[in-house]
Amino acid sequence: MLNYSNLFSEVTKRTKASVIRELLKLTAKPEIISFAGGLPDPKEFPVEDVKKMFDIILNKYSSAALQYGATEGCASLKTALCKWLKDVEDIDVADNQMLITSASQQALDMVARIFINPGDRIIVATPTYLGALQSFQTAGADIKGADSDDDGVIPESLEKCLEQTKEEGKQCKFVYLVPDFQNPTGVTIPQERRLKILETAKKYNTVIVEDSPYRQVRFEGEAPKTFYNLDKGQGNVITLFTFSKIFVPGFRLGYIIANEEVIRKFVVLKQAMDLCSPSILQLATAEYINGGYLEKHIKRVVEVYRKKRTAMLAALEKYMPEGVKWTRPEGGLFLWVTLPKYLDTEKMFPSAIENNVAYVVGSAFYYDGKTKNDMRLNFSYATPEEIDEGIKRLALAVKKNLK
Numbered sequence: 001m002l003n004y005s006n007l008f009s010e011v012t013k014r015t016k017a018s019v020i021r022e023l024l025k026l027t028a029k030p031e032i033i034s035f036a037g038g039l040p041d042p043k044e045f046p047v048e049d050v051k052k053m054f055d056i057i058l059n060k061y062s063s064a065a066l067q068y069g070a071t072e073g074c075a076s077l078k079t080a081l082c083k084w085l086k087d088v089e090d091i092d093v094a095d096n097q098m099l100i101t102s103a104s105q106q107a108l109d110m111v112a113r114i115f116i117n118p119g120d121r122i123i124v125a126t127p128t129y130l131g132a133l134q135s136f137q138t139a140g141a142d143i144k145g146a147d148s149d150d151d152g153v154i155p156e157s158l159e160k161c162l163e164q165t166k167e168e169g170k171q172c173k174f175v176y177l178v179p180d181f182q183n184p185t186g187v188t189i190p191q192e193r194r195l196k197i198l199e200t201a202k203k204y205n206t207v208i209v210e211d212s213p214y215r216q217v218r219f220e221g222e223a224p225k226t227f228y229n230l231d232k233g234q235g236n237v238i239t240l241f242t243f244s245k246i247f248v249p250g251f252r253l254g255y256i257i258a259n260e261e262v263i264r265k266f267v268v269l270k271q272a273m274d275l276c277s278p279s280i281l282q283l284a285t286a287e288y289i290n291g292g293y294l295e296k297h298i299k300r301v302v303e304v305y306r307k308k309r310t311a312m313l314a315a316l317e318k319y320m321p322e323g324v325k326w327t328r329p330e331g332g333l334f335l336w337v338t339l340p341k342y343l344d345t346e347k348m349f350p351s352a353i354e355n356n357v358a359y360v361v362g363s364a365f366y367y368d369g370k371t372k373n374d375m376r377l378n379f380s381y382a383t384p385e386e387i388d389e390g391i392k393r394l395a396l397a398v399k400k401n402l403k
């Protein structure tokens, strides 16, 4: 037998399996109510409209829809997105400041490859999105975490990390943030705090990577401006958006906006990675936006997820024992439950599975894996009735483990 271990690269050796993807296998039994995945509700996928879009674009573009496309992305989608960003976010971007990606996970992998040499310092919020940690760790980043509170990452803690990095004679390559309805906590950074964070990043000559898949899934309250918008085109922010949560994740489509010089680097890297994202899906998505379907679809899913979020908050209130805390997100797909310090959600996981309910252990979202008493709950997938039953089961597991 060939010994592959001598052949694998250093990158392959340090790539760790995603805890969530491994856990999801455990939670696939039909009797389990799972709050573990991050899946949008498939019942809301606009199947009939997607069929219609394919029909329209295959008639309109014929075989061109099935051809390779430009690495930068299809012109019709980019034009639709520039208009969308102006209308919805008041963001001005030119065509050469945007790249269509195979959704945000590809964009995160590209961010890692473009900026990180092994050992380079980056700063993330703690906790943060597991998939981003996976990409950054694969690239060999030296990750430091800034603390968060109920308003997201704390500017003073970020500044402390940046100052420490400077004292070590290093430059932080980027600060990675999920500012809107963060995965995993559901928390949004208020505008005043965003301005402070942006100023701090500028002071230390680093860039903010703003990853915002959930921004449009807002149930209530007013949206703070994006970091991209607050930066007023000065080039201190790279923003990642995706269609996964507002349209369909199966298209694997997203986009990056940044200054022209940075986008050019992303384009050249994407040439080497996959040449281009699928033309047919980009054209169908452009048609979906231009026909006004996207706007209507977002309104619909927001309504559905709002009800589910409210059902989860009510169930937590009803069933959870004293000493358990949770966030109250104004949008997105997740909320974050914090148990008393002495409890360990990894150790508690088997008793949850025994009770036929699943969550994601909070430690997966900490770059050092050290904090053990949190869990992430997804509320977009289960029905409101399942949410009530699932939280009841979860509360039983928590009570069983309480001192």
Ligand code: PMP
Pocket (backbone or CB within 6 Å): 038, 102, 103, 104, 105, 106, 129, 131, 178, 183, 211, 213, 241, 242, 243, 244, 249, 253, 254
């Ligand atoms: N960033 C964040 C914060 C996410 O939560 C996710 C998906 N769960 C992604 C990026 C990746 O999403 P996609 O590749 O489907 O766009």
